[in-house]
Amino acid sequence: MKTYRSYAAGDTILWRGEPLEFVASVVSGVAALSKTLEDGRTQMVGLLLPSDFIGRPGRRQIEFDVTATSEVTLCCFERRPFERLVEETPNVAQRLMELALDELDAARDWMLLLGRKTAREKIATFIEMLARRSNPDGTADPSRLALPMTRDQIANYLGLTLETVSRQFSALKKDGIIDFTDRRSFTVTDLAALHDETGDDADGGIVP
């Protein structure tokens, strides 16, 4: 009833429209949801990290491709028993609802980024997201970071080209905001300056 599957970086896990016989949760690695136009332009529309979920109650297929960004291990369940579980246990249904709402919030931030931010703001936002994710509490040294994907994948994530991504990384380095140790890992030299580059509102609304 519960099986594990592994995928190498770059593998396609699911094609758009493929009937979903399983639901799965990510055990390790990073997978991406993406959509493609008829001429091949693609845009990532979601990122799956460990504990994230593929497949939804009542949906028999998905409207996007799922590919492994790094090596990925999934924990898969058959759809039927899973749906029975959801119907019988309100807590599970509620948890799935929370996951969906979190994804929706993330999608909306991402829409603001795609529609209105400049290339530099997109890269700064991306780095800040990495920093926050790898250091949720703001306690430990947040400066050393590893890029979880190639320039090309970052471009797909941010609605840019890989050349622009590369140039913006170089520019942030030249401006003393980040510093590369090797091409997949770097340190954030000036976190406050980085935040100033994101274009984001100082912070949230009315609450004190």
Next chain:
Amino acid sequence: MKTYRSYAAGDTILWRGEPLEFVASVVSGVAALSKTLEDGRTQMVGLLLPSDFIGRPGRRQIEFDVTATSEVTLCCFERRPFERLVEETPNVAQRLMELALDELDAARDWMLLLGRKTAREKIATFIEMLARRSNPDGTADPSRLALPMTRDQIANYLGLTLETVSRQFSALKKDGIIDFTDRRSFTVTDLAALHDETGDDADGGIVP
């Protein structure tokens, strides 16, 4: 326990971060969810049509502004009794889940549009969406359509400027694909040609 509220076009219904004492469903009119950067650039991140819902179980505030695009009437419930209702009736919880997943699918299509489509493709996609919405079955004459918003709002929706929106409408008119009867309503002269301009994949995946 159930009250109605009305808002004029342009009114702000809720500010980002404002504590949510009510949940509501749209009775009539169109409302928009939008996010703003520190320098004032804004991007719509959701559109609320009649029967759509504001407020989520377990969320006490929202991360975006809600404004009335046209005159809007909401049907409001107090949050507490509503949450009790959700907990007690699985059908309601399930329905809310479906709404959230539909919004998520819509958000992902929109991300593809914002990140990768050209101005012309964005406008064509927008018009096609209007056509589909006002004529869900493809039966009646789909050609006569009314724009539910100003050029400025359309630009905010599509991640463009109002000038570009205006120019693209003019271009589609010049190319004989649409024809304006007045500046808020037009007919689609050539639906197939319109679809060819959207950039969208012919249609979906593997299913026959």
Next chain:
DNA sequence: CCCCAACTTTGACCCAGATCAACGTATGCC
């Protein structure tokens, strides 16, 4: 160890769409 393929950087150039500006055209209010 070296070579090959995949990834990355950098440069030169171009163009879609933003910006700035000016001029129509509806709509409601006095």
Next chain:
DNA sequence: GGCATACGTTGATCTGGGTCAAAGTTGGGG
């Protein structure tokens, strides 16, 4: 009815980021 205001169109110009091209870098396999 006429004026004020918001909305819309069109033109001229500028520019951020895309495109094309070429030259580094690096890590894994033979």
